[in-house]
Amino acid sequence: MSESQSCRMPDILRTAAGEERRVGVEIELSGLSYGTLVDLSGNLLSGKAREASRYVAELDTDLGTFTIELDSDPIKDLDLQDERLPESVRELGGQAMDVIDAAAEKIVPLEIVSPPLPFSSLERIETLCEELRKAGALGSREAIYYAFGLQLNPELPDLEAPTLVRYLQSFAALYDWLKARHQIDISRKFTSYIEPWSSTYTDKLMEDDYAPNVEQLMRDYLKYNPTRNKALDLLPLFAHIDSELLAEFVEDERIKSRPTLHYRLPDCDIDNPEWHFSTVWNDWVVLEQLANNAGDLAELRDEFRKSRKLSLKNLTQSWPDTCERWLHAKGYV
Numbered sequence: 318m319s320e321s322q323s324c325r326m327p328d329i330l331r332t333a334a335g336e337e338r339r340v341g342v343e344i345e346l347s348g349l350s351y352g353t354l355v356d357l358s359g360n361l362l363s364g365k366a367r368e369a370s371r372y373v374a375e376l377d378t379d380l381g382t383f384t385i386e387l388d389s390d391p392i393k394d395l396d397l398q399d400e401r402l403p404e405s406v407r408e409l410g411g412q413a414m415d416v417i418d419a420a421a422e423k424i425v426p427l428e429i430v431s432p433p434l435p436f437s438s439l440e441r442i443e444t445l446c447e448e449l450r451k452a453g454a455l456g457s458r459e460a461i462y463y464a465f466g467l468q469l470n471p472e473l474p475d476l477e478a479p480t481l482v483r484y485l486q487s488f489a490a491l492y493d494w495l496k497a498r499h500q501i502d503i504s505r506k507f508t509s510y511i512e513p514w515s516s517t518y519t520d521k522l523m524e525d526d527y528a529p530n531v532e533q534l535m536r537d538y539l540k541y542n543p544t545r546n547k548a549l550d551l552l553p554l555f556a557h558i559d560s561e562l563l564a565e566f567v568e569d570e571r572i573k574s575r576p577t578l579h580y581r582l583p584d585c586d587i588d589n590p591e592w593h594f595s596t597v598w599n600d601w602v603v604l605e606q607l608a609n610n611a612g613d614l615a616e617l618r619d620e621f622r623k624s625r626k627l628s629l630k631n632l633t634q635s636w637p638d639t640c641e642r643w644l645h646a647k648g649y650v
Contacts, residue, residue, distance in 0.1 A: 324439040324595045327605035333475040339433035341470035341577065342442055342594075345388065345426040345585050348455030354427050355385050357452055361445050380441065381432030388428040426465050433472065433577075439598060446587055446594040456587040465585040466511075467597055470577040471605075476558060478531045482522075484578065485538075487608035488549045489519045490621045492582075494640040496548075498600050499583045511548040511582050515541035520625070523618050531558060539566035550579035603649050613647055 332338055349357070355374045359366045364378035372387035431442070457465045474480060492513055513519075518541035521527065529537060535555050543566045545552050555563045556574035563572075580601060586592035607614055620643060624636045644650045 324443060325599045325602045326436055327602050327609070329474045329605065329609050330436060331474070332472065337435045337437065338472045338474065339435055340439070340472060341433050341575075342429075342431040342439075343466070343468040343470070344429045344442075344446065344587070345465035345467070346429075346449065346454045346456060346587050347426055347465070348453045348588065349427065349449070351385075351387055351427060353452075354429070354449075354454075357449065358383065358385055358429060358445070361448050362441070380434055380438055383432065384428075384430040386428055386430070388426045433470075439594075443594045450587050450590070454587045456589065456592070457584045458586060458589065465587075466581060467583045467585040467594065469580040469583075469598070469601055470553070470575065471580065471601065472577050473554075474609075476531070476554075476576060478529060478534055481531065481534055482527065482529070483608045483611070483614060484604075485522055485534075485549075485551075486527075486618060487604050487614060489514065489522055490614075490617045491604055491607065491640065492548060493635075493637045494644070495582055495600055495604075497637040499597070512544075512546055513548060514538075517541055523621055525615075525618070532562065535559060535562055539563070543567045545569060545572060545579075548580070548582040550581055553577060553579050603644065606649060617643060 330338055346354075351372055355366050355376070358364070359376055362376060362378045362380070362383060364376040364383065366374045366376045366385075369375045369384075374385045376383040376385060429445075434442070473484065514522075518538065521537060535558070538551055539555070542551075545567075552563065552567060552569070552572045553575045554577060556572050557576045560574065583597045583600075607617065617640075620639065621636070624639060641650070
């Protein structure tokens with residue numbers, strides 16, 4: 318692995334409490350059977366697997382407990398002895414389940430969900446992805462109905478309003494650049510999972526005098542974006558900060574409270590030899606660095622606002638290209 322492909326670290330590595338920052342990683346893939354993925358992951362992470370429920374295994378490692386599952390609740394919960402099923406189906410028993418299993422593993426993603434990992438341990442995920450690719454794991458490009466993602470749940474340095482605003486402004490400025498970098502597969506473009514934030518909200522967020530407290534920040538966001546289906550989903554964070562306020566706008570049992578952002582934009586293109594976990598992570602680090610450089614962030618915000626106006630320059634230059642040149646000039650990439 319070349320140095321350019323290894324996981325970079327942002328400048329802010331610790332929380333305000335002095336603990337190393339952590340990030341959860343979710344990897345969706347296919348091409349391997351559920352049992353093979355459990356066994357391979359156990360070997361690669363030096364962990365011991367135990368069955369938590371049908372199609373859900375928990376893997377205890379020195380990094381914490383990973384979950385490996387077939388990402389489909391109806392299949393995981395299927396009980397062929399359920400009296401509501403036709404007797405003919407119940408009598409087939411294991412044969413019916415074998416057919417269901419074979420079909421499920423063809424069209425339903427398998428998912429590896431990590432525990433919160435210290436930033437410094439992410440090379441282990443790089444190695445995991447590389448070895449799974451060699452073993453035959455497939456990603457989004459394999460079929461039109463695959464829409465597999467690689468999701469990051471990075472812990473924030475703190476939950477103060479100015480910090481939250483800087484991270485949100487940094488994402489808003491970089492969204493189109495990140496989307497172009499990830500070359501989002503057509504299968505995910507057809508889904509609603511990775512929508513951008515409301516343009517009305519983004520214009521408000523990027524104003525020079527935008528300085529809300531946490532409650533107002535939440536209300537502003539939720540007024541225009543009351544859904545989990547955003548490229549950067551803030552609902553888990555808001556559930557952690559103020560679940561009662563969140564419930565005024567959104568009620569969804571799938572929202573899990575945690576002090577992290579939920580970055581849903583990237584594909585999992587794991588079968589592509591040119592794709593690496595570290596590439597996705599390092600692009601996130603660009604956002605981290607920008608969010609924690611107030612002067613550069615103010616400058617890019619100004620460029621962003623100019624890009625939203627009608628002008629000859631904006632008709633001939635795209636914002637992702639302008640952003641790429643700016644980031645290169647400033648040494649971010």
